[in-house]
Amino acid sequence: xxxxxxxxxxxxxxxxxxxxxxxxxxxxxxxxxxxxxxxxxxxxxxxxxxxxxxxxxxxxxxxxxxxxxxxxxxxxxxxxxxxxxxxxxxxxxxxxxxxxxxxxxxxxxxxxxxxxxxxxxxxxxxxxxxxxxxxxxxxxxxxxxxxxxxxxxxxxxxxxxxxxxxxxxxxxxxxxxxxxxxxxxxxxxxxxxxxxxxxxxxxxxxxxxxxxxxxxxxxxxxxxxxxxxxxxxxxxxxxxxxxxxxxxxxxxxxxxxxxxxxxxxxxxxxxxxxxxxxxxxxxxxxxxxxxxxxxxxxxxxxxxxxxxxxxxxxxxxxxxxxxxxxxxxxxxxxxxxxxxxxxxxxxxxxxxxxxxxxxxxxxxxxxxxxxxxxxxxxxxxxxxxxxxxxxxxxxxxxxxxxxxxxxxxxxxxxxxxxxxxxxxxxxxxxxxxxxxxxxxxxxxxxxxxxxxxxxxxxxxxxxxxxxxxxxx
Numbered sequence: 001x002x003x004x005x006x007x008x009x010x011x012x013x014x015x016x017x018x019x020x021x022x023x024x025x026x027x028x029x030x031x032x033x034x035x036x037x038x039x040x041x042x043x044x045x046x047x048x049x050x051x052x053x054x055x056x057x058x059x060x061x062x063x064x065x066x067x068x069x070x071x072x073x074x075x076x077x078x079x080x081x082x083x084x085x086x087x088x089x090x091x092x093x094x095x096x097x098x099x100x101x102x103x104x105x106x107x108x109x110x111x112x113x114x115x116x117x118x119x120x121x122x123x124x125x126x127x128x129x130x131x132x133x134x135x136x137x138x139x140x141x142x143x144x145x146x147x148x149x150x151x152x153x154x155x156x157x158x159x160x161x162x163x164x165x166x167x168x169x170x171x172x173x174x175x176x177x178x179x180x181x182x183x184x185x186x187x188x189x190x191x192x193x194x195x196x197x198x199x200x201x202x203x204x205x206x207x208x209x210x211x212x213x214x215x216x217x218x219x220x221x222x223x224x225x226x227x228x229x230x231x232x233x234x235x236x237x238x239x240x241x242x243x244x245x246x247x248x249x250x251x252x253x254x255x256x257x258x259x260x261x262x263x264x265x266x267x268x269x270x271x272x273x274x275x276x277x278x279x280x281x282x283x284x285x286x287x288x289x290x291x292x293x294x295x296x297x298x299x300x301x302x303x304x305x306x307x308x309x310x311x312x313x314x315x316x317x318x319x320x321x322x323x324x325x326x327x328x329x330x331x332x333x334x335x336x337x338x339x340x341x342x343x344x345x346x347x348x349x350x351x352x353x354x355x356x357x358x359x360x361x362x363x364x365x366x367x368x369x370x371x372x373x374x375x376x377x378x379x380x381x382x383x384x385x386x387x388x389x390x391x392x393x394x395x396x397x398x399x400x401x402x403x404x405x406x407x408x409x410x411x412x413x414x415x416x417x418x419x420x421x422x423x424x425x426x427x428x429x430x431x432x433x434x435x436x437x438x439x440x441x442x443x444x445x446x447x448x449x450x451x452x453x454x455x456x457x458x459x460x461x462x463x464x465x466x467x468x469x470x471x472x
Contacts, residue, residue, distance in 0.1 A: 405437025
């Protein structure tokens with residue numbers, strides 16, 4: 001595929017780490033404005049070249065970076081505007097709650113767990129004593145913009161206890177244009193290798209894509225803190241449908257109109273080998289009430305048409321592997337299948353990837369990956385080579401200094417066969433500064449693309465963020 005040259009136009013700089021970029025039209029306004037959410041809890045919007053604060057919930061965000069050398073994957077992770085935001089003022093937040101820091105579900109650094117195929121104790125671990133052994137609590141809230149321009153919280157939709165500090169998802173709230181429901185994307189709960197296999201367990205909230213019917217009033221303003229679906233009150237269960245499982249960690253879900261239907265895109269962040277983009281059109285959602293009933297009755301469920309990305313048995317197109325170092329030659333590192341039985345069990349059920357790109361890349365003209373940070377369709381005309389294609393970002397090209405993120409694109413395929421990708425080459429000069437590509441966003445009709453860049457991956461390093469528009 002050909003490489004595409006673009007320019008980056010800076011919109012605003014000296015931000016904290018930008019996690020969500022999307023546009024909305026404020027009630028009573030006539031202009032579509034870019035909203036920027038930062039990990040530390042600020043939401044700004046741009047109007048007539050002026051940046052204004054929409055909401056600042058920094059005091060409500062968990063203390064970031066303290067337990068992990070400045071790096072963190074918690075904070076303000078999701079922002080979504082109701083499809084009728086212009087009329088009803090409703091919007092939704094997902095964030096990690098201040099004062100909920102726990103000791104973690106396992107001892108050790110946040111990504112230190114590695115399974116040992118020779119030790120069954122490491123392959124079948126359970127998350128026990130969850131009220132005490134957890135890292136933090138995430139919340140999903142409904143807010144409303146009042147007529148005086150002041151937002152206030154209407155109700156809490158979910159309170160979720162998370163086992164580790166990482167893999168909470170990012171850009172984790174988006175509305176489905178098909179159903180009109182809010183879609184929450186949750187990571188597998190963190191550490192490495194999904195120690196408790198939460199992503200494949202139908203009862204676990206972690207590792208899923210969940211539709212929420214926010215139009216239904218549950219009359220429960222402050223739900224209990226839970227980790228599993230059956231712990232939720234019935235009125236909340238009745239608002240939830242699981243679209244997919246087998247998620248490791250994802251930068252949201254995006255939708256591309258294709259004739260009279262929508263292609264859904266999911267980027268699944270890899271463990272050690274591969275970053276993966278999945279796409280699907282048709283799916284069979286599982287109402288949470290049905291999942292819970294099957295769990296209580298201990299009966300099987302027909303999972304035909306239910307989307308499964310395959311994690312933890314599969315990392316993209318590969319059985320999940322542990323890399324064992326070869327002291328004489330790192331080119332000969334051995335890869336051992338971590339969860340052989342699970343790879344076999346989920347091999348038929350799982351969805352095949354649309355695109356894979358690799359951490360260690362032997363092909364010429366490609367790049368070594370770090371972490372997928374955004375997937376967005378581009379339906380504009382200003383950059384004709386990208387029109388109708390899917391753009392994605394990686395945090396940083398492996399082994400490159402100074403650090404540079406990667407922009408790339410892939411073509412739409414409805415046959416679900418594995419796809420190749422081409423580079424998008426920006427002409428912007430970052431000088432000797434690091435440039436981590438941390439987020440990718442688009443406007444309402446997907447005719448504009450926005451790129452969030454940060455000069456550091458330590459959330460404690462403030463004012464290192466810049467948001468660009470990608471232009472011809």
